[in-house]
Amino acid sequence: MPTQTQDRELGIGLVGSGFMGRCHANAFAAAPVLFELPARPVKAVLADATEESAAAGAQALGFARATSDWRSLIADDAVDIVAITAPNVLHEPIAMAAIAAGKTVYCEKPLSTTAASARRMTDAAEAAGVVTSVGFNFLRNPMIRLARDLITSGEIGEVTGFRGRHAENYMSSPDAPHSFRTDPQGGGALADIGSHIISLARHLLGPIADVSADCRTIYPDRPVAAGASERRPVEVDDMTHALLRFESGVSGSLEANWAATGRTMDLSFEITGSKGAIAFSQEHMNDLLVYSGSGAAAGYRRIEAGPSHPPYDRFCPAPGHHLGFNDLKVIEVAELIEAQVSNGRCNPDFREALAVQETVEAMQESSKARGWVGL
Numbered sequence: 001m002p003t004q005t006q007d008r009e010l011g012i013g014l015v016g017s018g019f020m021g022r023c024h025a026n027a028f029a030a031a032p033v034l035f036e037l038p039a040r041p042v043k044a045v046l047a048d049a050t051e052e053s054a055a056a057g058a059q060a061l062g063f064a065r066a067t068s069d070w071r072s073l074i075a076d077d078a079v080d081i082v083a084i085t086a087p088n089v090l091h092e093p094i095a096m097a098a099i100a101a102g103k104t105v106y107c108e109k110p111l112s113t114t115a116a117s118a119r120r121m122t123d124a125a126e127a128a129g130v131v132t133s134v135g136f137n138f139l140r141n142p143m144i145r146l147a148r149d150l151i152t153s154g155e156i157g158e159v160t161g162f163r164g165r166h167a168e169n170y171m172s173s174p175d176a177p178h179s180f181r182t183d184p185q186g187g188g189a190l191a192d193i194g195s196h197i198i199s200l201a202r203h204l205l206g207p208i209a210d211v212s213a214d215c216r217t218i219y220p221d222r223p224v225a226a227g228a229s230e231r232r233p234v235e236v237d238d239m240t241h242a243l244l245r246f247e248s249g250v251s252g253s254l255e256a257n258w259a260a261t262g263r264t265m266d267l268s269f270e271i272t273g274s275k276g277a278i279a280f281s282q283e284h285m286n287d288l289l290v291y292s293g294s295g296a297a298a299g300y301r302r303i304e305a306g307p308s309h310p311p312y313d314r315f316c317p318a319p320g321h322h323l324g325f326n327d328l329k330v331i332e333v334a335e336l337i338e339a340q341v342s343n344g345r346c347n348p349d350f351r352e353a354l355a356v357q358e359t360v361e362a363m364q365e366s367s368k369a370r371g372w373v374g375l
């Protein structure tokens with residue numbers, strides 16, 4: 001059981017109360033229950049787009065105060081950590097104001113709408129010396145930690161290839177409407193979910209040096225809003241395929257696809273090595289497939305998540321009971337609180353998220369130029 005030595009409090013200011021806002025609020029509540037943290041997060045202020053949605057969000061998610069002005073949330077002395085779960089186009093202005101106020105910034109992915117914007121945010125955060133964290137929560141999976149350990153310890157030998165994919169079906173219908181995700185400023189499948197598989201590829205195999213990509217729009221227009229008959233052209237990709245060359249020399253491929261009919265959460269990869277291989281899909285996030293052996297005994301083994309895969313043990317003492325998506329956010333928040341108190345670094349921070357954004361942009365440039373682009 002965690003020791004409750006959390007006399008110090010950290011005020012949380014949450015911007016946005018949609019899908020990710022709820023997920024963050026849940027994580028800030030659960031992290032001090034499940035982890036021994038040096039401080040206790042306190043849900044201080046919630047900002048949303050209108051007075052009504054802010055008040056409703058604050059009440060539902062347990063925040064003390066509500067505001068429709070995120071600037072007043074940042075100025076509030078009760079707020080130490082600004083958590084940004086608003087649409088992508090708002091990430092830079094909110095983060096820059098929070099950095100100027102000397103506050104810790106916990107921003108959802110993608111870090112911003114362009115690499116230039118992400119670079120401004122990263123430079124400002126580093127100049128101010130504030131702690132930053134970015135919501136690439138899938139890296140927090142204990143089975144991803146195991147995969148990384150197996151690769152770095154040489155368990156699969158020399159890495160020879162990478163095949164990565166983030167495929168979902170939420171835009172597979174031509175009538176799936178526009179949203180901030182299709183905003184020409186920083187939207188598209190590659191930025192929205194391709195950023196997750198790029199971050200995972202970098203986490204497991206290091207920096208990517210060169211890319212050659214094909215970004216495609218499947219449906220030329222979509223309804224302006226859910227159920228609307230008026231349609232507006234789509235200016236972003238529904239699907240991107242890319243070839244990659246890592247700095248290590250390993251080559252591979254990657255797909256980002258939000259119109260993958262039948263797929264719900266195939267954030268997946270297969271990494272081959274000279275002695276073995278590893279395969280994973282977030283659709284079965286408690287399993288890691290590891291290929292090893294030789295001759296008749298060679299084959300893929302399914303390793304099921306359990307207490308020997310930290311920090312699974314924080315959630316449950318028994319194997320096979322399984323972690324879920326929201327638990328990854330709890331792990332992310334626990335690391336953020338540790339970093340905030342010790343003035344340490346989170347991984348991924350803004351610097352790492354900038355590298356992901358630069359990779360997204362290099363792929364977009366490569367698709368336009370119909371050739372390889374170096375990073």
Ligand SMILES: NC(=O)c1ccc[n+]([C@@H]2O[C@H](COP(=O)([O-])OP(=O)(O)OC[C@H]3O[C@@H](n4cnc5c(N)ncnc54)[C@H](O)[C@@H]3O)[C@@H](O)[C@H]2O)c1
Pocket residue numbers: 015016017018019020021047048049053068070084085086087088090108109110135136137192
């Ligand atoms: N890490 C992940 O796995 C993951 C998953 C989904 C979304 N995301 C990211 O989280 C962010 C939000 O996505 P979502 O799915 O939660 O979207 P959402 O539409 O469900 O929620 C967005 C929230 O922001 C609020 N908002 C809009 N304008 C605002 C303003 N001016 N001031 C304050 N609040 C405002 C909206 O009212 C809403 O509550 C995006 O950057 C997205 O890429 C990350």
